[in-house]
Amino acid sequence: MAKILNKYIWLAETIYKARKITFEEINEEWRRDIDFSGGEDLPLRTFHKWRIGVEDLLGLVIECERKGRYAYYIANESEIGNGTLKRWIFDTITEGKLLMENQRMKDRILLQHTPTNNQQLKTILQAMRENHTLRLTYHSYYRPSATTFEAEPYCVKMFRRRWYMAARSPHYNKVMVYALDRIVNLELLTGNKFALPPDFDAKAFFNDCFGVIIGDNTATEEVTLRVSEWQAHYLRDLPLHASQRELAPEDNRCTFAFRLRPTFDFQQELLSLGADVEVIEPHWLRETMKEKIREMAERYGEEREKRP
Numbered sequence: 001m002a003k004i005l006n007k008y009i010w011l012a013e014t015i016y017k018a019r020k021i022t023f024e025e026i027n028e029e030w031r032r033d034i035d036f037s038g039g040e041d042l043p044l045r046t047f048h049k050w051r052i053g054v055e056d057l058l059g060l061v062i063e064c065e066r067k068g069r070y071a072y073y074i075a076n077e078s079e080i081g082n083g084t085l086k087r088w089i090f091d092t093i094t095e096g097k098l099l100m101e102n103q104r105m106k107d108r109i110l111l112q113h114t115p116t117n118n119q120q121l122k123t124i125l126q127a128m129r130e131n132h133t134l135r136l137t138y139h140s141y142y143r144p145s146a147t148t149f150e151a152e153p154y155c156v157k158m159f160r161r162r163w164y165m166a167a168r169s170p171h172y173n174k175v176m177v178y179a180l181d182r183i184v185n186l187e188l189l190t191g192n193k194f195a196l197p198p199d200f201d202a203k204a205f206f207n208d209c210f211g212v213i214i215g216d217n218t219a220t221e222e223v224t225l226r227v228s229e230w231q232a233h234y235l236r237d238l239p240l241h242a243s244q245r246e247l248a249p250e251d252n253r254c255t256f257a258f259r260l261r262p263t264f265d266f267q268q269e270l271l272s273l274g275a276d277v278e279v280i281e282p283h284w285l286r287e288t289m290k291e292k293i294r295e296m297a298e299r300y301g302e303e304r305e306k307r308p
Contacts, residue, residue, distance in 0.1 A: 004053065005057065005093070006036075006100070006101075007036065007050060008053045008054045008057060008058065009058075009093055009094055010030075010033070011026070011047075011050050011051070011054055011062075012054050012058055012060050012062075012074070012090070013094060014026060014029050014030075015072055015073065015074055016060075016074055016077070019073060020065070020069070020071035020072070020073045021071055021072055021073075022069050022070060022071050022072070023044065023070075023072065026042065026072065027041055027042045035101075058089065058090060058093070059076075059079070060074055060076065060090070061074065061076045062075070063075040088158075113161075120183055120186050121156070121163055121180060123186050123188050124153050124156060124165055124180075124186070125156070126188060127153045127188055128153045128154070128155070128156070131193050131195065131196060132188055132189055132190055132192060132193060132194075133150050133151070133152055133189045133192035133193070133194050134150065134152075134153055134167070134186060134187065134188060134189065135148065135149070135150050135151075135186075135187040135189055136148070136149065136150075136151060136178070136183050136184075136185065136186050136187070137183070137185040137186075138178055138182055138183055138184065139182050139184050140182060141182070146184050148185075149169060149171055150170060150171075150189065150192070151165075151168065151169050151170075151178070152167055152168040152170070152194040152196075153166075154166045154167055154168060154175060154196060154200055154202065155200075155202035155205070157202070157206060157212060159211045159212050160211065162179055162180070162181060163179075163180040164177050164178065164179050164212045165178050165180060166202070166206075166214075175205070175214075176214075176215060177213070177215070179212075207242075208220040208259070208260050208261050209260065209261055209263070210240070210260055210261070210262075210263060210265050210266035210269065211263075211266070212265070213261075213263040213264060213265050214261075216263055216264070218261040218262060218263045219261065220259065220260060220261050221259075221260075221261075221262070221282055222258070222259055222282070223257065223258040223259075223260060223262050223266075223279070223281065223282065223285065224247075224255060224256070224257050224258075224279075224280040224281040225255070225256050225257075225258070225270070225279060225280065226250065226253045226254070226255050226278045226280055227253060227254045227255070227256060227273075227276060227278075228253060228254075228275075228276040228277075229252065229253070229254060231273060231276035231277060232246075232254035232256075235254075235256060240256075240258065240266075240269065241258050241260050243258050243259040243260055244256055244257075244258055245257050245258075253278075262282075262285050267289065267292070270289060271289070271292060
């Protein structure tokens with residue numbers, strides 16, 4: 001299975017990179033890849049089998065132009081844009097293929113662990129698919145002990161290598177976000193069904209969030225940051241939020257604007273950037289950051305005073 005999957009990925013990558021490519025050109029690329037082809041031609045019948053496999057396993061539709069060069073292309077390329085599930089699957093499988101091909105260098109390839117219980121994720125996705133309620137025992141960092149309650153799972157989201165579930169708790173009668181790594185126990189209640197609201201949109205639900213904090217009543221507003229030129233390179237390559245846009249520079253410093261909820265996790269992100277970022281607007285956020293920085297300075301000052 002792994003070998004044929006790698007071939008599906010090879011075909012999808014080849015067509016995706018070329019945007020449009022004829023079968024003859026695909027065959028040339030295949031023959032050049034000696035590790036896969038051994039220098040042999042790609043049979044047309046095999047190619048069409050792989051087209052079906054790519055659609056079944058990766059969700060990518062490979063179609064052929066009916067005129068001109070009769071080139072092949074990814075018909076639903078827009079579905080693998082940044083942030084989409086198909087793109088995440090495509091990138092993950094592609095990276096996995098690369099790592100498998102280079103296992104002999106495993107001591108030189110360092111990865112980050114994602115703290116996820118796959119069985120919990122599987123149970124949640126089943127509950128979402130079948131509209132079943134969950135009973136979970138959850139230990140929040142802000143409570144001394146775990147609590148058990150029922151919840152209706154609406155969607156899941158990955159943020160900073162952790163999975164989170166947005167679910168409606170009948171007890172609170174609102175949608176809340178739960179980290180999967182803080183779920184102590186999880187049970188699928190097959191006898192309890194719920195109806196997902198027809199107007200619920202998972203992307204829109206988190207659209208104004210920096211991460212996964214939604215319930216602290218922070219309003220969505222325009223945030224303006226002044227950033228050092230050095231740090232600006234990183235923000236251009238990896239935006240903090242989908243709403244990020246760059247404004248005209250001032251005093252040799254770059255200015256970025258965002259439309260989001262400047263919640264605690266966003267504030268922590270700004271603190272991690274140190275002196276390379278300055279909040280310009282809104283005023284309350286600038287004052288909040290000033291207070292946090294003052295508290296940090298006092299703490300370090302106290303430490304210095306205690307030293308002999």
